[in-house]
Amino acid sequence: MxxxxxxxxxxxxxxxxxxxxxxxxxxxxxxxxxxxxxxxxxxxxxxxDPSRVPSALIDQKVPQFDLPPVAGLDSPGLSTADLMQADQPVLLNVWASWCVPCRAEHPILMRLAERDGVTVHGINYKDTPADARRFIQNLGNPYTRIGADRSGRAGIQLGVYGVPETYVIGPSGKIRYKHTGPIDSKALNQKILPLLEKLGG
Known part of the structure; x- marks a missing residue:
């Protein structure tokens, strides 16, 4: 070659x-x-179900926290003890004024709060008091208590991925269900309400 x-x-x-x-x-x-x-x-x-994100806290006691109220709102703060009602379950909703899906689900929370035997508590997550107050004043207050979690520490303890998130907590103080994202009619009627009724006896 x-x-x-x-x-x-x-x-x-x-x-x-x-x-x-x-x-x-x-x-x-x-x-x-x-x-x-x-x-x-x-x-x-x-x-x-994409709204059901696995949580290590399912069937575990609610983590210990003691949150102050949102400054300027006529609503008391929230602690772990407030979630442990002896006779009925409670709904814990993590929300923020800057969260667009929180606004979408808010009318459902307002209707839930009007039902007999349903107690809704809120954690205001990484928000400013002024913005949180404006949100509640404009859209209404479905919460019996609201804890201000400005640092996000309580959210970390609960395993919050992002707002909104909603927890069904049994009378014993155990987390029984976690819904990630805004509550819609399907989640409300197929998951949350049946579980509340079951836990409430």
């Missing part, structure tokens, strides 16, 4: 390797897209 042929052979190998590398780079985004699309399709088509 002449030196010219050797050069062509070597060059042909380089071209082949370069062509293969370009093909891999072209296919990589397609593969990533297919993986991501498959994940979302599984989430949408499976029977899994």
């Amino acid at each position: 002449t030196s010219e042929q050797d050069t062509q052979a070597v060059g042909g190998g380089e071209d082949s390797g370069s062509h293969w590398g370009k093909r891999v780079l072209f296919l990589l985004p397609v593969v990533i897209f297919l993986i991501v699309a498959g994940y979302f399709a599984w989430g949408l088509l499976s029977d899994r």
Whole structure:
């Protein structure tokens, strides 16, 4: 083989390797897209409830906290002891004025608070007193008590992923259910109300 042929052979190998590398780079985004699309399709088509985020605290006692009231609101603060009613379950809703989904679910909380035997407490999460007051004054107050968790420490203890989150707490003070995201009619009628009735006897 002449030196010219050797050069062509070597060059042909380089071209082949370069062509293969370009093909891999072209296919990589397609593969990533297919993986991501498959994940979302599984989430949408499976029977899994995306609002039910597993919590290590299910069937565990509510963590200890003692939160002051929101300054300027005519509502007392909230502590762990307030969640341990002997005769009925309570609903604990974590909310904030800057949370758009919190506004969407607020009318449902207002209706819940009007039902006999349902006590709704709130934790105002990483908010300012002025904004929290404005939120309640504009939309109404469904909460019997509101604790101000400005540092987010109580939220960390509860395992809050993001607001809104709602917990059903049994008469013994154990967390029995956690709903992540805004409560809608389906979650209210299929999960929360039946559980409240069951725990309330």
